[in-house]
Amino acid sequence: MAYIIENAHVLKGEKRKDVCLLIEGNRISSSRASFKMYNHLRMDAGNYIMTPCHVLLDFNLPLTSTFEQRKAYYLENFIKKGCTTVLTSVRITREKQLSSEIKKIHSALLDCPLDYVIGVKIPTTLLTSNFIRKCKREKVPVIFVEVTSAAELVKIPWGWVKEAMFPYNCPLVPIFQNPDKRLKRLWIEMMDSANLPSLKEEVQESHPLDRTVLEKIGIFPKKSNLHDGGEVSYNFYLKDSETVKMVESELFTKHNSCLLITMHKGKIIRAGKQVSYRPGYGEYVEIKTPSFYQSLT
Template sequence: MFLTYVEIDKEYLLRPVYNNMKTALLNSPIDYTIGVKIPLRLLTTSFLIKCKRAKIPAIFVEVEDEWELKEVPWGWLREAMFPYNSPLIPVFVAETEKQRIQAEVYWQELLYIEKIPFIGHELKENVPISREDLCKLGIYPVKSGLHHGGEVSYNLYLKDDLENEICEKELFMQLNERLLVTVHKGMVIRAGKDVQFRPGFGEYVVIKTPAFFKVN
């Protein structure tokens, strides 16, 4: 499964642009869910209510500096997000690395104090999302977990005897060398170098409740 987003710069474009992305992904071979990416000025109560009604599980917010975060009416936004509570995910667009770090620290402190659902760091492209963040997004345990009654979808990687401490991220970054088997919805779609591409086999995953489960 993968997470992607659409970029929105005007509130009235949310529904048509979001629906266009869903249509564009109809032939996806794997499951997916879709968030939105917006400038901070679009983070309003009316926009969040629309996202809540559409069950959009992730809201990426462009942040330039800590000062603009101080102007946001966080109390009203918190009420507008409830009870769906899609997490806000920062996309830092500061001019310097120092400003980016300052904005990230302030983002974490402010949203924690304001009790806003959030992820404290940027999500990197082509890198596995941590279990904690998957829970905040509501993707886990719907996806990304093996449990009784759950969907049978997983990867099997080659793991050397001397690499007992290798982490999931490192395995993913060496995917071409180590990925042996991929099972999607109970069907083997990759065995070694043999890959079966199944257009349209993926589905749009509706996240019913973000952050319903938490990692201890």
Template sequence: MIGMYIIEDANILKNKQLTECSLLIDEDRIARIESCFNHYRLMKMNVDPFIMTPTYVLFNSKIPHNESFPELKKYLIEHFLLKGCTTLFTYVDISYENKLTEKISEMKTALISSPIDFVIAVKIPVRLLTPSLIRSCKKEKIPAIFVELDNQGELEKIPWGWIREALFPYNCPLIPLISFSQKKEARDVLSKWKGIMVKEKIPAIYEEIEEKQPLPVTVLNKVGLFPQKASLMQGAELSYNLYVKGREINNVDEVKLFHYHGDRLVVTVHKGKIVRSGNQVLFKPGFGKNVEVRTPSYFSL
């Protein structure tokens, strides 16, 4: 083990701004962040030629978890590790409440050899949104419930007061999934959804989450992953990307870096270990863990 060392002259990208600082690292965590650590007699790693970002948490509901290990490995390399993502956010599809534990267990088993961390939510039809189902989700520490909406009328029938009580105190957010193909209908049902969530004070996300996109901090916080994931803060795990500096990426945000400047990504570190160097991926089966969210929405932004 390396123990303590310093990452100096880091250019950390946050909200399109670069912050220059140095990080004191203790094993696989960020112990302190200062402008510099000149008086420390520790090994130093200079990263001034690079832009540093946290690694991404990516939402992807299409994980080939029932395929062979070589297929899953190929998918995780191409869609996650080569893109600087070290945490996967996905869900299992539940049609009957009594299948919840079994489905979650199946997904955990399928991802046991994953090199990246994973977070498992559930997806349900709106008819399954009951206090009983929510209590089962709390018992399993499910950090989010995706609710499939196919008509506005069903939202009126839900006993929202009971739902709010059942969610407390774990308060995992409800996330809408729209099955309408017409944009106007989708907008109308989302507007209805937001109105009910605000009025009833239900912990929720008001818009759909886009597939294969890095989760924004607002969503990460709601599901209880921030600042545990996707952050370079004091006390956080040491997971970061290094992009080669260039004039064209001086004023972009992390999402644009992810989508348009992947060719500049040269290093990805996950929990203190290099998992990608240049074009080489260091696939570590089982290095990923199921992330247990203790309290969603705990960190106040």
């Protein structure tokens, strides 16, 4: 069924834009100032702040817990917070583990209610040309690197790593094992010197991934996207004197109580206090090319 969302106050990051959205099937067919000549059913969104659904990082999904424990975890940590996509990872310590561990996590996520993206988490000793090529074959969109010391970073043949990454170019993301600022500066210097696809900072768990991170990994524009052609997944927050002035991250952290509606791929999974749990509704999000889309701002 086609319908129009009118007077939508769409908030993306720090920018808000008032538009009308034409919905056809489970896709946003078009967005513009108005659709006056259309006779479709109309929904007035003037009382809400509309955002894309959030994407959160979580390294510790309860994959081996009971169904009831998993359900409670997904509801409290994701669905009730307006998150419909999770970025997670498998931890690898030996090259030969990669394929089998990825198969295991795929099986464990078959009943997941969220869409999911799977990366890998490794010690620096695994940053070799051979391992990178294996990640490329498995379409691993992000490699989290546990950084312990400067000596480890200096030993890595970064030129070979870069060569092995091409053309898939999945980004390297640091996980610093200690708060040494010099170690963080060295990571940045290494990434800049070798011109490697990477993030300069750690990614915070349980907090919405910002646009630059989503683009770098390749999750955007597939997810967290309210653009023409994007899927119908969004949040409605109650608009009041406070929320209308907030950026997207503030709505998540300070005004989660104002979240009233969550739509996931055309299905309402939250309406007020009523939350719908759909085991297996989540899908694996395959990233064909990380960093393929990068906005100018």
